[in-house]
Amino acid sequence: MKILALFELLEHLSFPFLSAMNIKSEINNTICVEYQNLLGNTAEQFIQKQIEQNKEIDEQKLLDYASQGALTLAFLHKHKIVHGQISPQNLSIAEDGTLKFERRIETKCKSIIGLCRYIRKSYLAQLLVDITGASVQDRLAIVERGEFIELVNILKWAHKQNKELSRPIQLWVCEVVQDLINENKQAAIKGFEQFEIIQQLKELLGSDLELEEVKFVHANALKLFTTYANSDKNKKLMHDIGLAQAVTQNIKSQCSGVSEKSVMTITNQLIFQVDIYRNLGQHPYLEQFSKDGIISALFNDGLINGKSERTKVTSAYGLGWVYRATPLPEEMKSVIINQLK
Structure with a gap:
């Protein structure tokens, strides 16, 4: 269904100032869209309270909201998505003072940690705008100016924060990585030259995130590096850091x-x-x-209990490779052969 495919595109679209949405295809052929629950007052109610309490509205805060809103619109427009009506009635301000622009906008910070988060979110937002719609060569140029190093530093910082602070930042870093190297082999090869970005993604998926926290963007960002590994040497580098072991649990997702x-x-x-x-x-x-x-997980979780046909086929293919010159175990042989027919 083309409509469902479009909704799935929106579901996986990630940006620092967009709220989450979840798409479900129901049995009766209807599509259920669940939006992030936005608690707190609308912007209109906030302004009214400021007037009633005779308080001056913080101009810097308004400028922050405006700039972040502009970044969000630029990002959506580059994806050829029209937002629709924007008004004080459909903007919300959460209890922590955060303005929700359709999905999310960060406000002026009141602490060092908050300032660090604000700077990183703004940096990632601008980077996503730069990347969206950019050509292969333009994205390669972004990588060559050293952005992987900055992304590594952000992941290291996020690793030390609580989940409320770190999870959105980690998600957006993965969104940036995915968008930089998707269909861009040369950019991925640069990642192997700056190998710490792969190490940090491996730590994120293998240690930092619980199974239920791992999202498509997390998994795909790391997977793309393995797709574009241009030599057996690079594959050995990934093996030596235990990359396969780190993601094995996520087959059960x-x-x-x-x-x-x-x-x-x-x-x-x-x-x-x-x-x-x-x-x-x-x-x-x-x-x-x-x-x-890992072999057991590929067979049981990937091939036998795989949630999609592609997962089952890929699991069988991987098992075929690892047993390429070794007899297949009897309990696996017929299942693998039948899947690969």
């Missing part, structure tokens, strides 16, 4: 997109360009992946 991207992340590391053809001995990762439960 209730989100089919997360499960699918996690399986792809592992399978991409199993495919070698040269060595396995020259030496048809045991796959170099077979023993370790068996010991760590």
Whole structure:
């Protein structure tokens, strides 16, 4: 359904000043759209209270709201999305003083941590605007000016904060990474040259986030690096930091997109360009992946209980690679062969 596909695009669209939305396709062919619950007063009520209490309205705060709103509109327009009517009635101010512009806008900060968050959110917002609609060469130029290093610093900062502060920032970093390297192999290769960005994403998905917190954007940002790994050397780098082990748990995700991207992340590391053809001995990762439960997870969670056909096929393909020169276990053989027919 084209309409459902469009809604799914909106669901995965992430930006610092947009609220979340969840799309559900119901059995009766209807589409249910759940929006982030925006608590607090509308902007109109806020202004009215300021007038009634004879308070001066903070001009700097209004400028903050206006600039963030402009960034949000620029981002939406680059995605060829028209927002619709914007008025004080459909803007909301939360209890913490945050203005909700359709989804989210951050206000003037009152603490050092708040200031750091504000600066990082504004930086990520501007970066997302720059990236949206940019050509492959323009996105590569953004990477070459050292943005991966800044993104690493932001992830390190977020790692030390509480979930309320860190989770939105981590999500937007992944959105930036995804948009920079999607269909942009050269930009991804730059990531291997600045390998710490891959290490930080691995820590995010493997340690920082609980299973239910991992979203499609998190999983896809890391998966894209494995897609564009241009050499067996880079695949070995990912293996050596335990990247496959970090994402194995996410195959169990209730989100089919997360499960699918996690399986792809592992399978991409199993495919070698040269060595396995020259030496048809045991796959170099077979023993370790068996010991760590990765083979079992690919078979049971990915192939047997996979939430999409692509997840099942990719799991079977990965298992076929890891057992390429080794007899398939009897309990797996018929299932893998039937899936790959």
